Amino acid sequence: MSKEKKAAADAPALGPIGMLRWAWRQLTKMNTALFLLLLLAVAAVPGSIFPQNIQDPARVQDYLDQHPTWGPIAEKIQLFDVFSSVWFSAIYILLFVSLVGCVVPRAIKHAKEYRSKPPRTPRNLSRMPQHRVLTIPAGSLEGRELTAASAAAEARDILKRRRYRTELRGEDTGTPHVAAERGMFRELGNLVFHTAMIGVLIGMAIGSLFGYSGQKIVVQDESFVNTLVSYDSFTPGTNFNPDWLHNFSLTMDSFDIEFDRQPGSPTYAQPLDFEAGVTVREDSDSEPTEETLKVNEPLTVDGNRVYLAGNGYAPIVKVNDGEGNLAYEGPIVTLTTDENYTSSVVLKVPDAAPDQLGFVGMFLPTAVLDDGQVPYSADPVLANPALVLASYAGDLGLDGGAPQNVYVLDTEGLEELNSMQSDDGGIVLTQEDSSYQLPDGKGSIEFEGVTRYIGLDIHYDPGKPVVLVSFLLAFAGLLVSLFVARRRAWVKATETVDEAGRRAVVVEYGLLARGEDPRLAHEADRLTELFAQKWGLEFSEAAPPTSAAAPAAQKGES
Amino acid sequence: MTINESLAQWSELFMLLAAVTYLVAFVAFAWDIAAHSKATHRADAASLRHQEAKRPAMAGGAGAADPAEEAEADAETSAEAGAYGGSAPSDFDRTSGRRTADDSMAYSGARRPAANVGVAVMVIGVLIHAAGVLTRGLAASRVPWGNMYEFCTTGALVVAVVFLIALIFRDLRFVGTMVSGLALVMMVAATIGFPTPVGHLQPALQSYWLVIHVSVAVMASGVFTITFALAVLQLIQNGRERRLAADGTDRIPFMRMVPSARALENFAFRLNAVGFVMWTFTLAMGAIWAEQAWGRYWGWDTKEVWTFVIWVVYAAYLHARATRGWTGTRSAWLSIIGYLCIIFNFTVVNVFFSGLHSYSGL
Numbered sequence: 001m002s003k004e005k006k007a008a009a010d011a012p013a014l015g016p017i018g019m020l021r022w023a024w025r026q027l028t029k030m031n032t033a034l035f036l037l038l039l040l041a042v043a044a045v046p047g048s049i050f051p052q053n054i055q056d057p058a059r060v061q062d063y064l065d066q067h068p069t070w071g072p073i074a075e076k077i078q079l080f081d082v083f084s085s086v087w088f089s090a091i092y093i094l095l096f097v098s099l100v101g102c103v104v105p106r107a108i109k110h111a112k113e114y115r116s117k118p119p120r121t122p123r124n125l126s127r128m129p130q131h132r133v134l135t136i137p138a139g140s141l142e143g144r145e146l147t148a149a150s151a152a153a154e155a156r157d158i159l160k161r162r163r164y165r166t167e168l169r170g171e172d173t174g175t176p177h178v179a180a181e182r183g184m185f186r187e188l189g190n191l192v193f194h195t196a197m198i199g200v201l202i203g204m205a206i207g208s209l210f211g212y213s214g215q216k217i218v219v220q221d222e223s224f225v226n227t228l229v230s231y232d233s234f235t236p237g238t239n240f241n242p243d244w245l246h247n248f249s250l251t252m253d254s255f256d257i258e259f260d261r262q263p264g265s266p267t268y269a270q271p272l273d274f275e276a277g278v279t280v281r282e283d284s285d286s287e288p289t290e291e292t293l294k295v296n297e298p299l300t301v302d303g304n305r306v307y308l309a310g311n312g313y314a315p316i317v318k319v320n321d322g323e324g325n326l327a328y329e330g331p332i333v334t335l336t337t338d339e340n341y342t343s344s345v346v347l348k349v350p351d352a353a354p355d356q357l358g359f360v361g362m363f364l365p366t367a368v369l370d371d372g373q374v375p376y377s378a379d380p381v382l383a384n385p386a387l388v389l390a391s392y393a394g395d396l397g398l399d400g401g402a403p404q405n406v407y408v409l410d411t412e413g414l415e416e417l418n419s420m421q422s423d424d425g426g427i428v429l430t431q432e433d434s435s436y437q438l439p440d441g442k443g444s445i446e447f448e449g450v451t452r453y454i455g456l457d458i459h460y461d462p463g464k465p466v467v468l469v470s471f472l473l474a475f476a477g478l479l480v481s482l483f484v485a486r487r488r489a490w491v492k493a494t495e496t497v498d499e500a501g502r503r504a505v506v507v508e509y510g511l512l513a514r515g516e517d518p519r520l521a522h523e524a525d526r527l528t529e530l531f532a533q534k535w536g537l538e539f540s541e542a543a544p545p546t547s548a549a550a551p552a553a554q555k556g557e558s
Numbered sequence: 559m560t561i562n563e564s565l566a567q568w569s570e571l572f573m574l575l576a577a578v579t580y581l582v583a584f585v586a587f588a589w590d591i592a593a594h595s596k597a598t599h600r601a602d603a604a605s606l607r608h609q610e611a612k613r614p615a616m617a618g619g620a621g622a623a624d625p626a627e628e629a630e631a632d633a634e635t636s637a638e639a640g641a642y643g644g645s646a647p648s649d650f651d652r653t654s655g656r657r658t659a660d661d662s663m664a665y666s667g668a669r670r671p672a673a674n675v676g677v678a679v680m681v682i683g684v685l686i687h688a689a690g691v692l693t694r695g696l697a698a699s700r701v702p703w704g705n706m707y708e709f710c711t712t713g714a715l716v717v718a719v720v721f722l723i724a725l726i727f728r729d730l731r732f733v734g735t736m737v738s739g740l741a742l743v744m745m746v747a748a749t750i751g752f753p754t755p756v757g758h759l760q761p762a763l764q765s766y767w768l769v770i771h772v773s774v775a776v777m778a779s780g781v782f783t784i785t786f787a788l789a790v791l792q793l794i795q796n797g798r799e800r801r802l803a804a805d806g807t808d809r810i811p812f813m814r815m816v817p818s819a820r821a822l823e824n825f826a827f828r829l830n831a832v833g834f835v836m837w838t839f840t841l842a843m844g845a846i847w848a849e850q851a852w853g854r855y856w857g858w859d860t861k862e863v864w865t866f867v868i869w870v871v872y873a874a875y876l877h878a879r880a881t882r883g884w885t886g887t888r889s890a891w892l893s894i895i896g897y898l899c900i901i902f903n904f905t906v907v908n909v910f911f912s913g914l915h916s917y918s919g920l
Contacts, residue, residue: 030881041870048863048911055859083858162585203855213853260561260758267757274761296765296851307853459853467855471842479836482831482876516879518828 028096028101036157037097043091045242047082054083103194112185117167118179121490128490128522138503146535151493151505152176158530159489178491186515189480199470207463209239219314219331219453222253226458228306237389241461246302246460247284253277255311255452259380260422269379270339276308276454293454302459304476312336313343313361315387318446321352325539327443328352331429331451334363335407340377341365345387346409348396356396358409358441361389361427365450370427385450390426393442417442486514487523507531565697566756572690573711577745579683580718580738586676587734593672595812600878632882661821663728673731677722680738684718688743691715697756704771706908710748714741716780726783728825734815736787767847771840778836779900781829782872784898788826795819823886827879832891834872841865860911864903871896901914 014022053503060080064071078085111275125131136146156166156178166182214234218224226249228234228242234243240352254277260267262433276293282302290297297307314331321327327349346485347359365380367386375388382489395413398404417439420426427436429447437444498504509527515521609713691712695702702708721737724730759768796819797873816822844865845855856862875892878884 019777030877031883034877034881034884037870037877041867041874044867045864047858048907052858156845162785229893237559264563265561265757266755269759270758272758272759273764295761296767296847298850298853299900305849307851309853338687355920417786457853461854462856470843482835516827516831518824 015300022395024101027098028105030102032112033098033102034094036091040091040095043088044082046079047088048096050079050082052082053080064106067542071458074188075295092201096201099194099197102218103191106187106268108189110191113187116185118165119432120179121177121179122167122510123494125490125492125508125510127437128512130511130520131197132509132524132528134507134535134537136507137504138538140536142536146505148174148495151507152178152491155491155493155507155509155531155552156180158527158534159491160484160525161255162530164487164489167539169535173495175492176491178489180489181456181487182489183486184483185480186486187476187481189484191477193481196470196474196477198473199436200467203463203466203468203470206466207237207461208246209237209463210239211237211455211459211461211463212245213459214379215309216456216458217310217333217453218250218252218456219333220252220255220451223249224456225249231458242363246304247266248301248304249281249284250278250301250306250456251456253279253290257311257380257393271380276311292394296492297365302439302460304513306458308454309457310336311454312453313341313363313365313382313385314451315385316448317346317347317450318448319349319357319443320439320445321349321357321443322355323353325353327357329448331453332363333406333453338377339380339491341380342357345389346407347389347405348409350396350398350399352443355393355442356398356413358392358394358396358414359389359427359445360392360409361387363387369430377430380452383432387427387429387447389429389445390418391417391438391442391445392428392437393417395492437519444533482516483522485518485519486513487520488514489527505535507535560695561756561758564757565693566735568692569693569756571698572693573745573749576683576690577688577742577749579679579686580742580745583676583679583683584735584738585673586679587731588736590670590672590676590731591812591815593736594670594815601825623634629730643660661817663730663817663821663825665729668800670731675732676738677725677731680718680722680734683738684715684722687711687715687718687810694756700759701769703776703778704768705749705754706752706904707754709772709776709904710752711745712745713776713779713783714748715844716777717741717744717783720777720784722781733784733787733791736790737784740783740787742886762851765847765851767843767850771843772845773849774836775840778833778840779834780906781836782897782900785829785833786831788822789893789897791816792822792826792890793887793894795822796890819886823890826890826893830872830875834869834876837865837869837872841869860907861903864899864907868896868899868903869898 003071007353020516049091051063053060064075067074074080078087091386110408122128124432136151140146141543145536152171152316153176154166158165159178159180164182165184166178168176168178168254170176181291212233212235216224216232224230226245227245228245254272256275257271258273258275260270264270274295278293278299279288280291280299280301281288293299293306293308295308298308313336313400314333314336316331317328318326328347328351332345332347334345343363343365345361345363349359351358354360362375364375364386365381366377366383367375368378368384369375369386375386392409392411392414397410397413404410416422418426420423427445429436429445431447434448435444435446454486465487488508489511491507494506494508495505496506509524509531511520511524511527579900677849678843691702693710694711698704704714717737718741721730721733791813794810795813795816798813799819801807801809817825844862847858849855849861871892875896878889878892
């Protein structure tokens with residue numbers, strides 16, 4: 001804090017460009033990136049606490065109704081749209097700007113390093129985190145004499161085989177040395193990971209700009225054509241053009257549910273499998289194909305994905321009005337309310353005359369209708385289907401043109417004809433007793449049968465492949481950047497003569513890790529092993545060479 | 559496909575037995591700590607005697623104390639310390655008592671009978687536990703991770719197995735109490751908090767992605783459980799090291815058998831890197847499954863939000879290592895916060911938050 005204040009106080013002297021440069025430097029700092037990351041995590045939390053419009057606008061409305069004071073404030077600060085809110089966007093945009101500001105200079109630097117030779121050998125190798133010395137006495141190799149130059153060349157070959165990029169230097173001097181580096185992919189992987197995160201963001205943006213999603217309920221034997229008007233609800237992307245809708249159609253042929261029928265099973269009578277048979281036409285000219293639609297197994301039609309999102313019963317009824325004319329005949333889409341498929345029914349009959357008719361009630365697939373008890377469904381299958389309804393006559397309020405929810409009957413302009421509370425117990429229709437005359441000669445209703453409907457979710461997201469490819473790149477980059485070690489190694493060879501006048505070659509080498517490398521010591525051990533093998537040295541089991549001067553035992557000296 | 563109820567009963571029995579076995583392992587590991595505390599006190603006393611014995615000889619100006627005696631006393635103290643320190647004598651700083659454990663966490667060959675009993679009991683516990691998880695899966699003819707009870711029991715098995723596998727490479731017996739304790743807590747939470755009889759999966763969960771997505775999520779949680787234990791130890795050890803440096807007092811001498819805070823941090827970082835990769839995988843596989851089941855790969859469902867939060871926290875942890883001023887204690891706290899988020903995601907989010915991931919079985 002105090003540092004920032006100080007910098008801010010210095011700012012006027014910097015001028016506007018200096019200010020910008022200062023701001024840029026602050027933003028691209030690691031500390032800032034870390035802070036923004038943590039802030040992003042914190043900012044995401046309200047998205048799980050408050051109901052979100054992207055998931056369930058109805059729950060947001062409930063929340064607003066329950067919290068008259070706090071609700072509008074929460075709405076104002078976008079707590080119901082956290083992930084598209086100004087503040088959440090600000091954090092991740094800053095984070096990504098910071099990321100770009102960090103990645104670009106690093107990429108340039110890495111490209112330079114990639115092309116340049118391994119770094120020059122430090123004068124003092126003993127300062128390296130791993131440092132070893134081997135002394136190879138003359139005559140330890142049969143048939144050839146080791147010199148400093150040949151030792152350095154052989155060390156280089158060994159390092160090369162361990163996938164270091166190497167350079168042999170100072171061949172004409174008394175101390176030829178090898179500079180080596182490996183694991184250049186580590187930084188590359190890191191850069192790929194961060195760049196690919198930008199790709200993920202771009203893919204998500206493409207999806208929300210040019211994609212769409214919609215819902216449609218299809219009753220058995222009915223068809224759905226992919227046009228804007230046929231959707232029950234439709235959510236276009238920000239830049240979506242309805243002309244882009246692919247012209248496919250789909251007919252629902254059958255629907256089956258498998259229920260758990262094992263006695264005593266805790267999931268008894270719960271669904272184990274849903275399966276819808278559908279006929280699909282890619283466009284009006286193409287051949288129809290029969291497909292099976294299941295949960296977890298969506299259909300792909302011309303780049304669109306079609307999902308089985310829901311299902312329920314659709315009782316078929318016939319309504320005659322007070323004048324004796326047919327006012328309605330067909331299936332009613334119900335809303336399933338519990339595990340036994342107790343389904344709520346709303347039927348509006350605007351064509352009835354002289355009064356419009358409305359029905360509200362329940363559909364029960366396995367109805368238990370005992371006197372004096374509330375009817376209920378005991379099982380999800382159609383063992384004893386029944387409709388329990390209340391009826392209304394009057395004005396449905398549909399003529400005003402105001403949009404209405406088809407699943408809710410607005411009773412304001414209506415008069416109740418009968419209900420469960422009335423003396424006759426309301427309308428109860430079963431297969432045996434399937435028709436009912438409404439009171440006051442308002443008409444009649446007949447229960448003709450039951451069919452099924454399915455709820456379809458249709459999604460189109462052109463950004464998906466971009467996200468997938470970006471993710472795969474990011475994942476590969478992550479693996480490389482975390483598990484490939486970047487190391488530098490230097491080997492110096494010199495010729496010496498010991499006190500006894502014997503000639504020897506001294507090979508000194510140091511290793512340096514760049515970034516996390518818990519196996520650096522292991523690598524040094526491995527190099528020692530390889531060098532010793534090459535130059536005919538042997539170590540006793542008990543005392544492997546450790547850092548500083550390693551005791552080298554000469555072969556054949558004992 | 560029917561539910562095999564006798565297998566289900568066997569499974570419950572195995573789970574109970576496994577929990578009891580973990581309790582025994584926990585006691586054994588705790589015993590090891592207690593025994594070690596006693597041994598370090600003895601070692602301290604011995605080294606004190608040794609120093610006192612030496613002092614008069616020096617003051618007398620007689621020259622050298624008997625070198626043989628000195629060597630003997632040295633060997634005694636370091637053997638005593640080494641026995642429970644699990645390290646080479648060179649690591650034992652007799653004057654400050656700073657630490658006895660080896661930072662590379664390699665086995666020293668020193669005897670720790672109680673800890674060995676703990677490991678052996680733990681192995682038995684894992685075998686029984688594995689039988690319990692396996693029979694649970696067989697009873698329903700599916701993978702045993704379809705509800706909270708099963709996540710907990712399978713998760714505890716993963717924690718125990720990861721610990722035992724890590725033991726092959728490193729002497730991590732010092733986290734034995736925490737790991738066996740956590741496994742026990744998870745088993746108890748499953749049995750008491752989320753009891754669920756063996757049943758079929760709802761259609762939304764019948765996908766091979768359940769096998770991939772959830773198994774990796776459970777494995778990642780297992781890894782993070784162990785790094786959580788390491789982070790807690792790191793904080794304790796760090797406090798102890800600071801006090802030792804300041805005034806030389808050591809209120810928790812048994813922490814000597816735990817490696818230095820620095821070594822714990824390095825090791826936890828490696829495990830966390832693996833955990834992070836697994837969590838990234840979980841998140842991505844979850845996204846692919848969500849695309850297949852719900853029509854979008856990412857929709858900010860409550861569970862998705864928390865998976866994202868956890869991912870970001872551990873990403874911050876990995877970045878912290880490369881940021882000046884954020885290593886050590888602060889990164890340990892990040893690791894702990896990450897784990898608390900996992901616990902929150904598993905318990906509070908599953909049970910109290912509504913969302914598409916409603917499979918708690920409660």
